[in-house]
Amino acid sequence: MNQVGPDVIHIAGAAFSYGAQPALEGVTATIERGDAVALIGPNGSGKSTLLKGLLGLVPQTSGSLRVFGNTPRAARRITGFMPQTDELDPQFPVSLRQVVMMGRYRRLGALRWPSKADQRVVDAAIERVGLAAHAHTRFGELSGGQQQRGILARAIAAEPQLVLLDEPFNGLDKTNRDALLGLVRDLRDDGITVVTSTHDLQLARDVCSHVMLLNRTMVAYGTVDEALTLDHLERTFSGIGVEIDEHTVATPDHSHGATEPIASPGVDALHDERGPHGSHGAPRA
DSSP states (O other): OOOOTTEEEEEEEEEEESSSSEEEEEEEEEEETTOEEEEEOSTTSSHHHHHHHHTTOSOEEEEEEEETTBOTGGGGGGEEEEOSSOOSOTTSOOBHHHHHHGGGHHHHTTTOOOOHHHHHHHHHHHHHTTOGGGTTSBGGGSOHHHHHHHHHHHHHHTOOSEEEEESTTTTOOHHHHHHHHHHHHHHHHTTOEEEEEOSOHHHHHHHOSEEEEESSBEEEEEEHHHHOBHHHHHHHSTTOEEEETTEEEEOOOGGGOOOOBOOOTTEEEEEOTTOTTSOSSOOBO
16 A cells, blocks of 8 residues: 555545535545544535545545545555444344454455454454444344444454544444444544544544534634634534534624634534424434
8 A cells, every 4th residue: 555654635625426516525634644533514514425535435526535645445445434324234144243254354355264363353343342242142133322333343343544434423322422432532542543424513522633614515624623613613504503502502693703712512513493394493413
């Protein structure tokens, strides 16, 4: 793998499209080893599109994108991915351990059986996510949060240098959420780069080094304090409420030009106050 300097990801003016209209454009960023980047924006803003673009699964229509100095497809071998919705049928009769072993398939190839070394890597990944006691449990019998941790273990079993997480904390209870937060911290400590999409601003503050704000274009990118300013959030979530300390407030008026970082430790979620059908008390964006 041809890695150029310390950059894990280098993007300059990149745009991605599923058809004639771009789904996301104007993305420019340099992401280095050990960085943890939160992708934040409303639904349809391009968060999942960018993650898929980093895997080479969405056509790039302009600009440049290099992952470890190569094309995204060439870097897949050292990239782990945790999708928002896994395609594995929970009724399929496989154990957690078998699911995690799937993370080794790209290294194994089509004809080679898992070696003892592969078995050790899988066991270590399951241990790392705190599910060793459930290694031989049928995957479909695990709770939703345990399944999420199992899918992350599958990504870890690939021994990646870059991990991409698509809304990994959605719907998790506190136990599973805290476990995943700890895993993201551990990955960073090991020098592994993490890029995760999320609606949770507090998560970005707790475990991420950088934030990228998206709304079909890149609004801002930088360290947490540089990116999470009132001005940037207003441009990202125009017309959408921001929940701070359990109180929903309107996004700031852009005309004020406020650029101070949001200091409240209670910034927790973003949602549309009107709801999907114009009703009050909407679900998370």
